[in-house]
Amino acid sequence: MEKRHNIRIRLMxxxxxxxxxxxxxxxxLAHKVTIFAWVEGDTIFSVSKFSGGRRAKNxxxxxxxxxxxxxLEGRTDDKGEFSFRIPKVTDLKIVLNAAMxxxxxxxxxxxxxxxxxxxxxxxxGGGSSQPVGVGLSKAEMRELIEDSLKKELxxxxxxxxxxxxxxxxxxxxIGGIGYILGLMGVAIYFKYRRKNxx
Amino acid sequence: xxxxxxxxxxxxxxxxxxxxxAGISLGLKRMxxxxxxxxxxxxxAFFVASLIHVPxxxxxxxxxxxxxxxxxxxxxxxxxxxxxxxxxAILFQFxxxxxxxxxxxxxxLPGVICYYLFGRLVNQESRFLSSASGFACGFLSVLLxxxxxxxxxxxxxxxxxxxxxxxxxxxxxxxxxxxxxxLFCVAFxxxxxxxxxxxxxxxxx
Numbered sequence: 001m002e003k004r005h006n007i008r009i010r011l012m013x014x015x016x017x018x019x020x021x022x023x024x025x026x027x028x029l030a031h032k033v034t035i036f037a038w039v040e041g042d043t044i045f046s047v048s049k050f051s052g053g054r055r056a057k058n059x060x061x062x063x064x065x066x067x068x069x070x071x072l073e074g075r076t077d078d079k080g081e082f083s084f085r086i087p088k089v090t091d092l093k094i095v096l097n098a099a100m101x102x103x104x105x106x107x108x109x110x111x112x113x114x115x116x117x118x119x120x121x122x123x124x125g126g127g128s129s130q131p132v133g134v135g136l137s138k139a140e141m142r143e144l145i146e147d148s149l150k151k152e153l154x155x156x157x158x159x160x161x162x163x164x165x166x167x168x169x170x171x172x173x174i175g176g177i178g179y180i181l182g183l184m185g186v187a188i189y190f191k192y193r194r195k196n197x198x
Numbered sequence: 199x200x201x202x203x204x205x206x207x208x209x210x211x212x213x214x215x216x217x218x219x220a221g222i223s224l225g226l227k228r229m230x231x232x233x234x235x236x237x238x239x240x241x242x243a244f245f246v247a248s249l250i251h252v253p254x255x256x257x258x259x260x261x262x263x264x265x266x267x268x269x270x271x272x273x274x275x276x277x278x279x280x281x282x283x284x285x286x287a288i289l290f291q292f293x294x295x296x297x298x299x300x301x302x303x304x305x306x307l308p309g310v311i312c313y314y315l316f317g318r319l320v321n322q323e324s325r326f327l328s329s330a331s332g333f334a335c336g337f338l339s340v341l342l343x344x345x346x347x348x349x350x351x352x353x354x355x356x357x358x359x360x361x362x363x364x365x366x367x368x369x370x371x372x373x374x375x376x377x378x379x380x381l382f383c384v385a386f387x388x389x390x391x392x393x394x395x396x397x398x399x400x401x402x403x
Contacts, residue, residue: 032200032202032290032291033202097205102202102205103202103203103204103205104202105204168289168290172289172290173246173289175289176242176246176282176285176286176289177242177245177246179281179285180241180245180282181238181242184235184237184238187229187234187237187238188231188234188235191229191231191234192231195231
């Protein structure tokens with residue numbers, strides 16, 4: 001009987017381990033949504049996805065200001081992207097409402113927006129149009145640099161969105177199981193004390 | 199099927215927490231000393247199951263395993279799932295701490311219902327009857343969970359029918375998968391350790 005019991009325990013451990021291994025090798029499509037947003041010129045871009053990479057298509061996006069007033073509303077496209085012009089200079093809270101009670105939010109601080117709007121205004125106003133070196137005005141120069149920076153930074157921002165939506169790692173899974181076993185120990189301890197007292 | 203933080207309104211959260219507390223205290227009372235390791239193993243299985251995904255539709259759904267949990271543990275599946283859901287919330291950011299009560303109820307209550315519906319049936323001599331009820335147990339537990347999630351979302355202004363339809367349609371593959379898994383678990387346990395299928399108070403009282 002004792003031996004049979006041992007085999008059972010071993011079987012269960014094996015089962016658990018195999019589940020872990022299988023789940024690790026599968027694409028980690030975790031049950032969670034994330035939204036990531038950034039400012040680019042006068043526009044705010046956002047990417048929404050279920051962690052692991054699946055894009056949240058046709059999901060509702062709501063934009064709120066600092067006081068919680070809704071500024072605008074939209075839906076993500078087939079790539080889970082949604083973009084809009086900066087509606088107001090304030091902290092913007094972007095909330096994603098995907099189906100079945102999934103929700104995520106992302107905040108863009110006012111400082112970032114002020115900076116973006118400030119740059120635009122300077123560009124619009126022309127500022128000093130003194131030629132710098134090769135016959136370009138300062139404003140034109142700034143525009144050129146901004147454009148190339150945007151192009152360079154886009155992939156990096158995309159990588160950031162990827163990192164944001166990483167699924168749980170093996171360490172977390174094993175850690176969780178460890179916690180459960182630890183709790184089991186605690187529960188046994190208390191039940192054992194009560195049993196002894198009786 | 200975890201509901202995220204900030205979706206539900208306060209009354210729903212409070213009701214969910216109250217129901218969960220009731221279920222957990224009932225479960226803890228029935229948790230036998232020598233059953234604790236079994237509870238822990240099933241809790242771990244539930245904890246990991248959420249990482250196994252069945253990719254369908256616009257969303258992603260995962261295994262739940264609340265049917266087999268409820269079938270084997272009865273009311274004790276409340277504490278078992280609470281622990282697993284709390285760890286999922288902390289480590290994976292699935293669900294959240296304030297919605298823990300609601301999520302526990304939506305997952306564990308169907309398990310308890312299945313326990314009462316099928317607890318005796320899976321123990322039947324007839325092989326067909328026990329396999330069929332094993333499948334039905336896995337299938338129904340997910341279906342009921344979907345309905346409970348839809349009910350809790352309905353109180354926050356979403357229309358119940360459309361949400362329920364969406365959730366249930368998305369989970370049809372999971373229901374079938376869970377049915378098959380539960381069927382095999384039942385068949386295996388029946389051969390190896392039939393007394394486990396008696397449920398918690400098959401032995402206790």
